Amino acid sequence: MTESRNASDIHVLALPLAYIYARNVLVLSTPVPDKPTFAQFLAWAHTKYRRVLFLGGGGTDLLSSRWSVEPLASDRFQVPEYDSPSNAYPRFVRQKEFDYGIYALEPPRANAPSGFDLDVGVRDDLHVLRFHAKEESQGHTFRWSRDRSYVSIVHLTPANRTVTIWMNNGGRPANASPATVRILLDGHLLGAAFVTDGYHAYTVSIPPAVASAAAATGEPVRLTLETPTWNPQRALGAPDDRDLGVMVDRVTIQ
Numbered sequence: 001m002t003e004s005r006n007a008s009d010i011h012v013l014a015l016p017l018a019y020i021y022a023r024n025v026l027v028l029s030t031p032v033p034d035k036p037t038f039a040q041f042l043a044w045a046h047t048k049y050r051r052v053l054f055l056g057g058g059g060t061d062l063l064s065s066r067w068s069v070e071p072l073a074s075d076r077f078q079v080p081e082y083d084s085p086s087n088a089y090p091r092f093v094r095q096k097e098f099d100y101g102i103y104a105l106e107p108p109r110a111n112a113p114s115g116f117d118l119d120v121g122v123r124d125d126l127h128v129l130r131f132h133a134k135e136e137s138q139g140h141t142f143r144w145s146r147d148r149s150y151v152s153i154v155h156l157t158p159a160n161r162t163v164t165i166w167m168n169n170g171g172r173p174a175n176a177s178p179a180t181v182r183i184l185l186d187g188h189l190l191g192a193a194f195v196t197d198g199y200h201a202y203t204v205s206i207p208p209a210v211a212s213a214a215a216a217t218g219e220p221v222r223l224t225l226e227t228p229t230w231n232p233q234r235a236l237g238a239p240d241d242r243d244l245g246v247m248v249d250r251v252t253i254q
Contacts, residue, residue, distance in 0.1 A: 013055060013098070013100065014027050014055075017055075024049070026041075028060065031059050031060045031061060031129065032060075032061045032129075033060075033061070033062065035064045035066065036066075038062070038064075039064065039066040039067065042066075042067055042105055046107070051104055052104070052105045053072070053102055053103065053104055053105070054069075054102070054103045054104075054105055054125075054126070055100055055101075055102050056100060056101065056125050056126075057098065057099050057100045057101070057125060057133065057134075058099075058101075058124065058125040058128050058129075058131060058133070058134070058143070059125075059128065059129055059130065059131070060125070060126060060129070061129055061150075061152060062126050063126055063127065063152045063154055063220045064219060064220065065108060065218050065219055065220075066108060067105050067106060067107060067108055068105075068106045068107065068108050068109045069103050069104070069105060069106070069126055070103060070104040070106055071101060071102075071103050071123040072101075072102045072103060072104055073101070073102045074099070074100065074101040074102070074122075074123050074125075075099070075100060076097065076098065076099040076100075076134070077097075077098055078095040078096060078097050078098070079095070079096050079098070080093045080094075080095060080096070081093065081094055081095070081096040097133065099133055099134045100125070101123050101124075101125040101126075103123075103125070103126060115155065115252075115253070115254065116153055116154060116155055116156065116160075116251070116252060116253040117250070117251075117252045117253075118151065118250065118251045118252070119141060119249075119250055120141065120142055120143050120151075120248045120249055120250060120251065121134040121135060121136065121140075121141030121142050121143055121249070122134075122141050124143075126152070127151055127152045127154075128143060128149070128150070128151055128152075129149070129150040129151075129152070129222075130145075130146050130148060130149045130150055131143040131144065131145055131146065131149050131248070132144040132145075132146065132242060132244070135247075140168075140199060140247075140249050141249070142168070142247045142248055142249045143247075143248055144170070144242065144244045144245060144246070144247055144248075145181075145225050145227055145244075145245030145246050145247075145248055146227075146229065146243060146244075146245055147226065147227060147228070147229045147243065147245065148224065148225070148226050148227075149224070149225045149227075149245065149248075150222045150223065150224055150225075151222070151223040151225070151251050152220040152221075152222060152223075153185070153220055153221050153222070153223050153251075153253060154220045156211065156214050156215045156221055156253065157211070157215050158208070158211050158212040158215045158216075159211070160206055160211050160215075160253050160254060161205060161206050161208075161211065161254065162203050162204070162205055162206060162253070162254050163183060163185065163190060163203065163204050163206060163223065163251070163252075163253050164201050164202065164203045164250075164251070164252045164253075164254070165181075165183070165193070165201070165202050165203075165225075165248065165250070165251050166199050166200070166201050166202075166248070166249040166250040166251075167181065167193065167195045167199070167200065167202055167246045167247060167248055167249065168195065168197065168198055168199045168200070168246065168247040168249065169195045169196055169197055169246055169247075170197075170244065170246065170247045171197060172197075172230055173230070173235050173236060175235060176228075176230035176235055177228035177230065178194060178228070179194070179195040179196075179227060179228070179245070179246050180192055180193070180194050180195070180227070180228065181193045181195055181202075181225050181226065181227045181245070181246060182224075182225070182226040182227075183202075183204050183223070183224070183225060184223070184224040184226070185206060185210060185214065185221065185222075185223055185224075186210065186213070186214045186221040186222060187222075187224075188207070188210045190204040190205065190206060190207075190210075191204035191205070195246045199247075199249055206253075223251065225245065225246075225248070227245035227246055228245075229243040229244055229245050230243070230244055231243050231244070232244065
C-alpha cells in the first residue's frame, strides 16, 4: 500500500510491487481516507492475507483506535531524473530522492502505551501531514514545516497539560517574515512561539477542558503548526524552491 501525496511517486513505488513482484497493492486516493471504511477494508484484508502493510513517505492521515501500527523499516534512495523542457533535448540529469517507511497495520492493541513522544524524521510517516521530506543535519533528524502542517497525536489523556516542540528557524534571512509559529490542538489555539536559530524547546499549556474533550473521542487528534513561510530561491537565489516554515525535530506531550 502507498499514499497519494504525489502521483509520480506512487507509480514508482507501487507499480513494481504489483507488476514485478506480484504483490496486491491498494493506492489510496486521498491522504485523508475515510477511517470507518478503511477499518472495514482492514478487517476483510486480515482474513485474506498474512500481513497488511503500508508503504509511504509521510503525509497520510492513517492512525486510528480501530487498528494499531507497527513500524518495520525505512529507507532513502535516489534515482536519475532527466530535465524535460518543452521542444528541446534534456539539458541535465538530477537526482530525485525518495524516502519511505514500511508499517504493519494490525488489530488494535489491548493496552495502548502512555504518553506521546515523536522523533520527527524517524519512522514518523503516519504522524505527519503537509510536511516536507525527512532530513538530517548536525545530528538532528527533522522535517521542514509548511504554512500549515499537522501532527497526529495518539494516546492523549485528560491529564496531559503541555505540548513541547523542538524547532529551529533554519537560518531564516532578515528579509523574510519572522518565524512565529501558532500552535493549535484539535482546533484550539494553545499559544505561539517565536522560533530562533538553533534547536530549542518551545512549550505551551493545554487547558484542562481541551485535553478532556480531545481525549474523550478516543481517536488521534491534530496538532497544527501555522507558520509564515519563506522561499530560499526567491530570498537568497538558492536552488531550493520550497516554501519553508521551520525545522521540526521532536514533539512531546506530557
